[in-house]
Amino acid sequence: MNALLTMVKRDLLLVMRRKSEALTALFFFVVVTSLFPLGIGADAALLRKIAPGIIWVAALLSTLLGLQRMFAADYADGTLEQLVLSPQPLVLLVTGKIIAHWIVCGLPLVLLAPVIGLQFDLDSSSLYVLMATLFLGTPVLSLLGSIGAALTLGVRGGSLLMSLLILPLYIPVLIFGAGAVYANSVGLNTSGHFSLLGALLILALAFVPWVSTAAVKIAIE
């Protein structure tokens, strides 16, 4: 457990020292979601309708921006080898890196969502649902993304390949995340969407760290 906390702290401190990279992903999210209302114009009904989809797609893409860094920097300077050779279980260290990624790239999206939602004229109950779906969904994005980040280590043009690998895996999260907001706006029950998102999160938490750990070991070899 200690190893996990050390890893989270270390990665967060690294991000603090190099703020620009983390802020880029965040600004991307804000800018992309702000462009749509500007481009479409003042059709409030249309904006409300497309808001969940656009915000969720922007969240997927901005998560991707941060993913590349998850293992690549440690791989390049040899730190990843040292992590593999540490007496601590590698799976804990990898989980720590995933958590740190979520805190940097996922959590801010959840907190920004209400502000972004206002631009799309979402009502308060939709904003709550949007935040809740992002809160459940973005950890899944970080988890699934870690597999792609680890598998494409040391591959030339890895970031492009990673997008191709990972984006299809994000589809269920996108469907249920955006679907819940839409269902809420037309007065349907959203508990099914939330249950499925929660199930995805639990499944990903249980299995993905092991898969990513195996992928990291392959990359090191």
Next chain:
Amino acid sequence: MRGENGVGKTSLLRLLTGLSKAESGEVLWNGQSIFVDPGAYHRQLLFLGHRDALKEEFSALENLQMYASLDDVNLTAEIALAALWRFGLRGRENLPVHYLSAGQKRRVLMARMLTRQASLWILDEPFNALDVNAIEELEHLIAEHLEGGGMLILTSHQVIRLPKVKVLDL
């Protein structure tokens, strides 16, 4: 371990650490394969490769402390500072590693070797980028490690002035 460039010195070292897996044969530690209980093996192992594995954004002191906590070694700030001072990094302990020269980075690694408390050191060309004084200091450090009952496997293109050194020519 000696040999021409590309003959496989580093590959052999990586096999010994368990970073790579051998196609046939196995590496034993205390009579059992290193893959049976990797945690116990890694606790006793310090491997330093070509890359310095230091985080450029962190200071030398932070790097040492980070590795100590990842390696599960109890390291107080005083001991860490003393180790850095011993290798001539007094006054640079809080400077981001980014600002240190290649030789100074190797000195940070020497401080890590001193504080790591591992019984087996596997070093890939540790004498690279070191000045005359640093080479002497590293030789002292290695001699101390060996006197304390430690083991060492290293590759080098230089002549090693160490007692009881066995040379493997690849």
